Amino acid sequence: MMLEFEPPRIGCSLGPWNYSFATLRKTKECVIAIPTVDLISKVIDIGNCSGKDVDKFNVFGLTPIAAKKVAAPLVAECFANLECRVVDTRMVSKYNFFILEAVKVWTDPKHKERRTFHANGDGTFVIDGRTINLKKRMVKWQGLL
Amino acid sequence: MMLEFEPPRIGCSLGPWNYSFATLRKTKECVIAIPTVDLISKVIDIGNCSGKDVDKFNVFGLTPIAAKKVAAPLVAECFANLECRVVDTRMVSKYNFFILEAVKVWTDPKHKERRTFHANGDGTFVIDGRTINLKKRMVKWQGLL
Numbered sequence: 001m002m003l004e005f006e007p008p009r010i011g012c013s014l015g016p017w018n019y020s021f022a023t024l025r026k027t028k029e030c031v032i033a034i035p036t037v038d039l040i041s042k043v044i045d046i047g048n049c050s051g052k053d054v055d056k057f058n059v060f061g062l063t064p065i066a067a068k069k070v071a072a073p074l075v076a077e078c079f080a081n082l083e084c085r086v087v088d089t090r091m092v093s094k095y096n097f098f099i100l101e102a103v104k105v106w107t108d109p110k111h112k113e114r115r116t117f118h119a120n121g122d123g124t125f126v127i128d129g130r131t132i133n134l135k136k137r138m139v140k141w142q143g144l145l
Numbered sequence: 146m147m148l149e150f151e152p153p154r155i156g157c158s159l160g161p162w163n164y165s166f167a168t169l170r171k172t173k174e175c176v177i178a179i180p181t182v183d184l185i186s187k188v189i190d191i192g193n194c195s196g197k198d199v200d201k202f203n204v205f206g207l208t209p210i211a212a213k214k215v216a217a218p219l220v221a222e223c224f225a226n227l228e229c230r231v232v233d234t235r236m237v238s239k240y241n242f243f244i245l246e247a248v249k250v251w252t253d254p255k256h257k258e259r260r261t262f263h264a265n266g267d268g269t270f271v272i273d274g275r276t277i278n279l280k281k282r283m284v285k286w287q288g289l290l
Contacts, residue, residue: 137193
């Protein structure tokens with residue numbers, strides 16, 4: 001989740017049984033790659049095996065691109081990639097919760113699909129639907145306050 | 146965001162300029178009421194004024210229902226209501242981040258609309274679209290591991 005916008009801080013909860021957990025603890029940096037709905041089946045499969053056992057870039061046909069500020073690679077197939085550094089580990093032991101700072105953010109302007117998806121936790125996923133523009137309603141209130 | 150499922154812990158980031166922030170700090174409990182898309186215009190308006198100035202239940206025609214475990218009321222018009230207690234405030238000063246535990250959860254089975262919505266931060270909102278069931282794909286992997 002976003003915690004703050006300036007600086008862009010992100011809260012990240014990870015199961016300690018995940019390979020990513022130990023890796024993030026050790027390297028103190030990562031890339032958060034944001035897939036869109038065209039990748040959903042692949043994402044499920046990626047989430048159901050471990051980097052301890054397989055080279056996921058290879059097995060799933062993903063393209064690593066060198067990041068600018070962290071050692072972990074970007075994922076070319078993803079719409080957005082956030083290069084992050086761990087800035088606070090005080091909540092890791094008790095809550096498995098890392099506080100990250102995004103140090104470089106990439107989006108792919110050629111990536112037409114923008115819909116992301118959300119795990120309900122039971123094997124079903126909600127896909128982003130339409131976008132409503134309520135800017136005028138927001139502005140109205142700003143005028144009143 | 147969900148931090149953990151057992152116990153159900155929730156991370157909650159609040160702007161310190163909000164009335165809710167001071168109130169949550171003082172009372173150490175709250176209700177997280179989850180509106181569905183039928184309430185979107187009302188939610189925008191509710192988010193654009195302050196409980197310091199107005200009685201939002203009254204102004205916006207919402208129905209308070211007594212909660213079971215906390216003093217704050219449920220919102221009858223919402224699909225789900227989570228009674229929460231603050232369990233950790235160590236991240237509040239630095240990150241405006243509260244750790245809550247849901248002590249009682251309500252959903253309204255008569256509430257047909259289930260689609261929630263997500264603020265993009267620019268006055269636009271993404272509404273939940275369709276749900277994909279990928280349980281079989283998950284199970285396949287569970288068999289392999």
